[in-house]
Amino acid sequence: MPSIQKQTILLALAATSPFSAWAIEAPIRSVTLYPGSATVERVVEVAPGATQVEITGLLANFSTDSVRLQADPGIQVGQVVTRDLPRADSPSPRAAELESKVQALQDQIALIDADSRSAQLVQGYLERLGGGEAGAGRAAGDPKTLLGTLDAIRKGGADALERVHNNEVKKRALARQLEVVRRDLAKLQANTRDSRVMTIAVAAKQAGKLVLSYQVNRAGWKPAYRASLDSHASTIELERLATISQKTGEDWSRVKLRLSTGQPSLSAQAPDPSSWLLSYRPPQVVAEMSYAPAPPPAPAPMAVAVSGSRIAADNYVAPVLETQGNFSTEFEVPARVDLAADGREISVGLGAQSLPVKQRVRIAPRSSDEVAVLTADAARPEGVWLPGQVQLRRDGSYVGALHWDPQDSERLSLAFGRDPLMRVAIEHRDEMSGQTGFFKRDNEKRIADTYVVTSSHRQPVDILLLEPTPVSQSDKVHVKISLDPEPNVRDWQQRRGLVGWERSLKPNETARFKVDYAIGYPKEGSVQGLP
16 A cells, blocks of 8 residues: 555544544643743643644733743644633633532522421421311310320421521531632632633654643742851751742642743843944024923832733732843752742742851951851852842851852851850040141041950850951051051951951950051041041
C-alpha cells in the first residue's frame, strides 16, 4: 500500500478515535516567580491519536502574546484558537461547588420544614380529638377506652412537639451553614473574571505531555534572611528565605515553585538616544503682560491595577526586589507550596549554611554616646545574594532586624544588639573656645575627651572603638590631633579621618582612650561641623 494512502487511513482513524479531541482543565503544576510577575505552567496529558486538545477553566488575565506551548517528542502542535467567555457563562469549579452546597442545604431545610408541618398536623388532630370533636361521645361510657385514648393523645402530642423542637434546632444549624456558604459564594462571584478556553490542534503519534506557560502580573517575591549567632561557638547560621504573595485571582495549590531575579515585566527595548542639537536665538523684546494665577493642578487619579477583564482598585503591590543584578538567578523551593490568591505573604526556606565569624564589641562614643554593640564579621558566602531584611537572633533570643545589602561590602558584617556587660563612659577633660595670636587674632576651639571602657565579661572580649577625627577641607582651618594610645586602624572602611582601636579586654579590665583636638580658624569666618 502506498505511503500516502496509509497516511490518509491513519488520519481518518485518528479523526474517528474517541481520544481524538476532548476538553480538560489543565492544573497548575509549577510557577516561576519574578519581582512583580510570574510564569504559570500547566500540564496536559495527551493520549495517542489525539488531534485536538481543549483547555478550559483558564482566567482571562494574561496576554496571549506570552503564551508558550511545549510538547513531548511524538506530539506536534498546530493551530491555537483562544476564546474568552463572559463570567456569567463560565462559572468556576469552586463557584459550582458552592452553589451545589447552597442547594443541598436548602433541600435539607425544606425536608425539615415538611417534617415539622407533618408533626404540627398530628398535634392539631390530637388536640381536636382530646377536645371531643371525634369519638369522644363513644368513649365516654367506657372508662378503660377513655384512659387509653387520653394516654395515646398525651404520647402523640409529646412526640409531635419534640419533633417540632428538634427540627427547629437542626434548622438553625443548617441556616448558619447556609449563611456562611452564601457569603463565600458572593465573595467568589464578586471576584469572578472572564474565563478563557484554548483549543490546540495536535498530532499525537504517541502519549505524552503538553506544557502551557504564560505570564501573569500581581505576583512576586522578595528575599529575606535569618541570622542566628552562637556566641560560644563563634558561628552564624545564615538562612535564606523568600517572601512571596500573589493576587492573580486563582489559588495555587501544591505547586512547584521557582524564584528568579529576572524582571520580564520591564521593557526589553535597547536604549536609542536622539541627537543633541543646539541652536541660538537672539534676545527678543517681550511686552509686559499681566497673568492670572494658574489654576491648581487636578488631583492625580487613583492608581489601579488592570487584571484581565476587570479593574482591581485595591492597594495590593506585588513584592519586588530593591536592586537588580546583571543576570538572572533562579532558586528552587524544596517543597511544594500552597498560596491563596488573597495577597497574604508567606515565607519559604531556600536553604541554610553555617559560617565562622569574628566577634567584636563595637563602640563609637562620639556618635552613639555610651552604646556598645556586639558585631559578627565573616567572609561573604559564595553565590548570588540579594538585598533584603535580616532577622537577628543571638544565642536563641530575638534581638531585632536590619537591612543587608551584600553589594555594600566584600564581607558579611551584622550587629546583634547591645552588650550589657560592657560599660562605656566619657570624661570631658577640656573644652574651650578663645582667641590666639596677638596679631592674627585667630579663633581656636579645643576638645579633649577620655573614653573609659570596662568589660564585665568572664572571658576576654575583643573590642573596636571608632573615633571620627576632624578633617580640614580648607587652608583657613588648621587642626592639631593628639591620640593616646595611637590607633591601629586608619580610614576605617575607606572613610576619611575615621580611626579606631582594636584590642582585647580581659575580664573586669578597664581601658582608657584619650583624644585631643585643637581647631584654629580666622575670626572673620565660621567653621561648619564644630560641636
